[in-house]
Amino acid sequence: MSAETIPLDWAKARALVFEAGRSAAGPAEAVPLSGADGRTLAEPLVTLSDLPAFPTSSIDGWAVRGSGPWRPIGQVLAGNTAAPLTEDGTCVEIATGAMVPASADALIRIEASTRDAEGLVSGTARAEPEWRLPGDEARRGEQVLPAGTPIDPAVLGMAATCGYDTVPVRPQPRAALLVFGDELLTSGPPGNGRVRDSLSPLVPAWLRRSGATVDPAAVRGPVQDTLEAHIAAIRQGLAEADVVCTTGGTMHGPVDHLHPALAALGAEYIVNTVAVRPGFPMLLARVPGPDGRPRFLAGLPGNPQSAVIALVSLVAPLLAGLQGRELPTLAQVEVTAPVPGRGGFTHLALASLDAAGRATPASHVGSSMLRGLAAAHGFVVIQPDTRAQAGDVVLFLPLALLPGERP
Template sequence: MNRPSLLSLDDALPQLLAQAHTLPETQWVSTFDADGRVLAQDVVAGLQVPPHDNSSMDGYALRALDCVQAGAVLRVTQRIPAGTHGTQLNSGEAARIFTGAPIPPGADAVVMQEDCEVLEGGQIKVNMAVPTAQWIRRSGEDVTRGATVLSRGTRLTPAELGLAASIGLAQLQVSVRPRVALFSTGDELVMPGDVAPEAMPAGAIYNSNRFFLRAMLKRLGCEVSDLGIVPDKREATIAVLRDAAMHHDLILTSGGVSVGEEDHIKPAVQSLGELSLWQLSIKPGKPFAYGKVNREGGVCHFMGLPGNPVSSFVTFLLLVRPFLLAMQGVTQTEVKRTQMTAHFDWPRADKRREFLRVKRNAAGGLDVFPNQSSGVLTSAVWGDGVVDNPSGQTIARGDSVRFISFEEWLA
């Protein structure tokens, strides 16, 4: 029997994203609480920012024609703190002004207080020639009334929350959080805290995948239902899948997506809907499953990740992450790849596209973790990213490689 050909990541990802329809529901949330949420509608400015010409310095507002040469003496006729408005400024006059305060009528420049000398009798001496428009922030130079300042599909960051607040928005309309059911399969799995290390039975392992998958789902803004460890029994697997599908948008599992006698995910999902087992041409992370579990009135997406921890970690970032972002309406799901210099040799090319765990060094290059096994989670802790290495490609010290940082991937 011929083995199925491996599917490239560039072919698999578009097929997967084609199924990731944006969730139709939206909700209004406080701008204070919208960090990481995804905008469901464009944000359009209803005013100018700043709303008026204002001073960008503490100093004096004046007429530039009065100060064409250093040494001009002007009479200070008014004081304008931020939040107040001044009156008409005439020739030979100056206004004491503070950062953010509106420029008074008649003034066309500001001079910093450090460039002035305070004289007796309410006068100042300006110790420089003052150009027109100096230290003035123009109305609308940040935001123009009617402009779209944030686009639908934007995943909000603190800077964008500040921008929304600057145009007066106390609430923002965002996509609902995807509801994800998470469980692991495998009778060999033990939860930390249930059994002490010295009492671990032969063949048992602690369930590490459940911890990092749950954390990454929450970082993506998901509501997570942790369903624990499901026994390696078909009936138990079917029951969990059926119940989870009723109230979730995605079911995510790790382990049990191979073809062994104790791998019950495939027949269980197929009995409730449909499943495609993909053999991906990536390393780590070859086995991956996508399918749908039928429920009343629709379907629930299903994704099965490999059981080896680094394989599960990498396939989540490559496939599950963009899928969940797309479900929230994010339009740009790809992460940036940066060209960096390899400070290592990788002499053996692999048939699969490799994601090598690496770390930036003090010299500005990349070091590689010596053990790239899919079971060595230490490599993902030691490293701060991966090299995206094409299939059939060796790496020599000094070569330019494509680097993806974990910081950006996990933001």
């Protein structure tokens, strides 16, 4: 094995591809709040006014001035501008969220008040003020969320509260998939020496959950097992997408044309083989784009579980960088059973999490199997030249899932 193909440490490979993605992240663009869910803040979110912008009632009740009993002189509803209270002994009825009149001394809850036969209001205010002052939550110009924050419904609500109609976001990476191996079946059950292509439905769905867009027309294959067909398919994919994933052909066998095709296209390897099992071999290459921005090609192994491990190891960090996000940190979990090591390689072992967050190794975990993957939450990370015993605490790499899936 040459120096160029010595397997790279898994953690180092993950960091390298993240930095490659970050350096290639596209410029910010403004999108309406209605279209920003799932995107990434390209700039810090700062408040455009004090929050709240005016003294705001936290209750339904009365805003009073002076000592009681108080004579009602009006009403303030949410959305209205409150006139000041100018006389002692007066009050106005006030709704939750309404502007507190200037010169009000206290707010009294409606349930803590009474009215006499003449309509005068009596009651006792609580010791703590029942309104929010301007700037209680944030001052105008204060940063409330940093650049790189993934946008979810709560972030959208925060942006609206801050006064935004549009938000600056990073472009969504465009992705494509090329399935190599013209022996694959694209429909029906496997048999007669042929296996079903499981990666055409799996990979695009995973890429979308990781923030990329995938046009159905950008999923192609099986690509004919010739060098010319590989070059043509990759060139077309790179013309349409920022990230092209390929499946199979990462070795150097008689019908493995990926490496010669990359050489013909002037690609530069960022990572060429990673010391991880399953998932060996995988690669990530950078290819010059026609617009001056680089494109990326991720070579995934043909075995399904190995392909997913390449996705979570190389493509997930790349997509995080391209979207201006941070490299996801790995949680720590306790394993409930022994997990073997894989010698000098990092072992990513499928596992499911229980209600206490403990990881139980999955069954049916061969690199060609998907049964264990379909029931798992992610992978426990067993460092090179180590193994885990029941009760040990190890790192955990989650699968890319939508919120609420597989609780």
